[in-house]
Amino acid sequence: MLSAILLIIITIFFPPIGVWAVADCGADLLINIALTILGYFPGHVHAFYIEYVYYKRKEESREGIFDNTPAPGVYSSNVQTGGRGYGTIAQAA
Numbered sequence: 748m749l750s751a752i753l754l755i756i757i758t759i760f761f762p763p764i765g766v767w768a769v770a771d772c773g774a775d776l777l778i779n780i781a782l783t784i785l786g787y788f789p790g791h792v793h794a795f796y797i798e799y800v801y802y803k804r805k806e807e808s809r810e811g812i813f814d815n816t817p818a819p820g821v822y823s824s825n826v827q828t829g830g831r832g833y834g835t836i837a838q839a840a
Contacts, residue, residue, distance in 0.1 A: 751802055758798065759791070761783075762779055762782075762783050762791050762794035763780050763783055763790070765794045769797060769830075770797055770823035770826050771825060774822035775821065775822050779793050797823075800821050801825075801826045803829070804828060804829030804830075805830055806829070808831055
């Protein structure tokens with residue numbers, strides 16, 4: 748919880764750092780950098796959307812809900828899986 752609050756504070760000041768923290772280097776980061784250069788507000792909207800999807804999927808995986816449908820506009824597999832990675836996840840009994 749504390750990490751999410753810290754990430755939100757960082758994202759308020761510089762959105763690409765927030766995206767990099769959850770999505771690593773990739774298409775999402777490049778899109779966010781371009782949106783931030785085009786205007787400060789679009790970069791924030793994109794960054795908070797990426798973080799929302801990441802933390803939502805992370806919370807769902809803790810509850811045993813594994814949503815495999817891709818979130819629209821998110822290209823990072825780390826965000827799509829909520830940080831679960833690429834390995835096999837045992838389903839809850």
